[in-house]
Amino acid sequence: MKPIQKLLSNSYICHFIGIFFVVSMLNVLFPFKPETVVNSIWITSGCYLISAIVLPKISTYLLVERKYYILPVVTTVFVIAMSLVFLTRVDYSRSALIYGGSFSFLWFYVTSLLRQESQRLVLFAIPNFDIKGLNKKGKVRVIELRQPYNITDVKGGLVVDLHRNLTPESEKFIADCSLADISVFHAESIKEMLEGKVQTQHLSENAIGTLLPNPLYMTFKRFWESLIIIASFPITLPIMAITAILIKLENPGPAMFIQERVGQGGKVFRIYKFRSMTVKEAGSEDKFATQEQARVTKVGKIIRKVRIDELPQFFNVLKGDMSLIGPRPEQDSFVKQFEQEIPFYGYRHMVKPGITGWAQVVQGYADDTESTTEKLAFDLYYIKNLSFWLDVNIVFKTIRTMLTGFGAK
Template sequence: MKKILGNSIIAHGLGLIIAMTYMLLTSPYDFGMLPKTVENSIIICLIGYLVSANIIPRITRYLLVERKYYILPVMTTVYAVIMALILLSRFDYSRPVLIHGFFISILIFYTLSLLLKEERKLKLAAINNFNFQDLKANKNIQLEELVDFGHLPNEEHDGLVVDLHKKLSVEQARFVADCSINNIPVFHSESIREMVEGKVQTSHLSENAIGSLQPNPIYKGLKRVWESILIIATFPITIPMMLLTAVLIKIENPGPAIFIQERIGQGGKPFKIYKFRSMTVRPKGAESKFATEEQSRVTRVGKMIRKVRIDELPQFFNVIKGEMSLIGPRPEQESFVKQFEEEIPFYGYRHMVKPGITGWAQTVQGYTDDTESTTEKLSHDLYYIKHLSFWLDMNIVIKTIRTMLTGFGAK
């Protein structure tokens, strides 16, 4: 049964049948006598199901994450967009049918994620010319070491993994070539490790490899458009929230509500970043410090707005001005940039894209406050630049919502 369901088309075909059957059975009308509102709503729910089924695997391929954690936020977003389109177009619909369709679809997705957990593991055959114990320990990878090179990996394997930069025996080299000729995917071990860990190994990076970090120029333009539209669309909610925050800051502590500081942006160019002030006013000429060293200056309002990231909302205007993106590497102060460029190889390459309000490193790693953790952060930033895409950005958006709800990485 699991083998049959392992085919996504079959699994979601059954899911659609179950969802449609459920909505028909829960409808108070006889089949064939359904009013237009019910028919429209059933079609809308099926479209929502198909859209979600297409989006979830695209988002969850990063870090080989479990899909069940993304089902609810993806489906909620899809239905929110659908409802917005319905209201704008004045399309006739049935609210009970949409509610039933939403919850039965979530139930189906969760059930399939549990049933197919083993089937969706990345199954790889491995040539033992690299240390793959950490890959083998990953719960989302099934690794089988090859001892016989007389037979190609069977259909149960998703491909072959090997360190292509290390020397292979004549037999192993012939085997890798045979796999390629027979359309069996051959993965470099560092590519799989990069996929699992969500970071580029900077210790193995060379100037010749920097070309692979160039982001897609077409998507960079589209990213600017969709981020600006999203920010403007949320202004009816965020503007009142910002006004209230500014008032609370002014009431609690004397000084400006907005904190303006120079940061380094795309291409190493400085710009002024806007944030809500979350600390007492710092004396003029005071030395720049990491946030962990300034905890004593954090106000009560500041502690609250930092935890849920409200202090970052004024940066929406940095995005509108084109100085920042919603998503990208976090911008640093010039003094820290100069320090890290001297201590960390390739640090300047994180300035290939616009800095962001949130980013891959923040959602995966959290806050950094020293050279060692910043080196780790750089490897995540370079991974983001290398794999920059709409689906990775959506992954980060969902992780950021989790961060706002849990306070992960707040300082």
């Protein structure tokens, strides 16, 4: 088995064999090849290559297990391809594409299990930090270097705590590694990647500029999020209409719940949600959702579990108050409280709040100062690493969350 694993550890060889396997299986299933089958084989090959490119992009974040993303990525790529083919009226075989997608998934999944060890990040460390703490995470292997340090011993990247005292010999070795194009990582940065959150106690030591999102991507993000929302309206608008009717039939009061929340730059805006509770008495104090469970209606329990109550926020996104993906917006009273109790809390307002976010899909719901502090660490990680691929990662995690009800209150 080891020679096979070693062979497949090379991505080019792995995917060359993969395309050969998928095309060969289609040739066996479809010995007679009309134009529709030939076109479908070419489309399948293209979809395979796109999936092979996308999967490692999403799993750049070490928190991600690549095997869990194979099915949604392959399915999404093939569905988009079939939609484009349908629109362009290219002749194709639906059964050939379905078989092609199935064989592609099978190859990606089996090889991901065989390549698991080779895809594990291997780092060599100057032992001035807790190396065992990183190795416990199971997704990275950190090997301790012994003195005298030799640059030929470093086969991958070098990891070191740059904020602790280093000997002149260690400092020279780090410089030599950098000059030799060996990546040098700060131990806390690796810990951030493994845990998916910023260590807020060290935030003052980081350049605040790392929390400034790329303005070019933010413009692109607004465009693609709006496009997705508009394209989804044929499905989501009927769901919204039915939900509104069910809410009105079950309980007296408005179908919509409108509340002021704090958005980008601390600006207050009005957020739209479907009402999932009985109408709140005038003058009642603000409470976390966990403290209001007695007020949740039968319809409310269902729409909260599958996140249908959040659908009206699509209009908040189109208005520009929110994004599809970002830190969840809080009520003004809670923001003022947390800004007093939690250091750096205000930094989460550097980007637009989102309907879903990294903290929601990784941590779940926060309902006190302690869990909100933890949530802030995830929010700052998202802001620091904001990119298209992290957003795609969150989209897939959100779908899983909707199916499992994780974090619903």
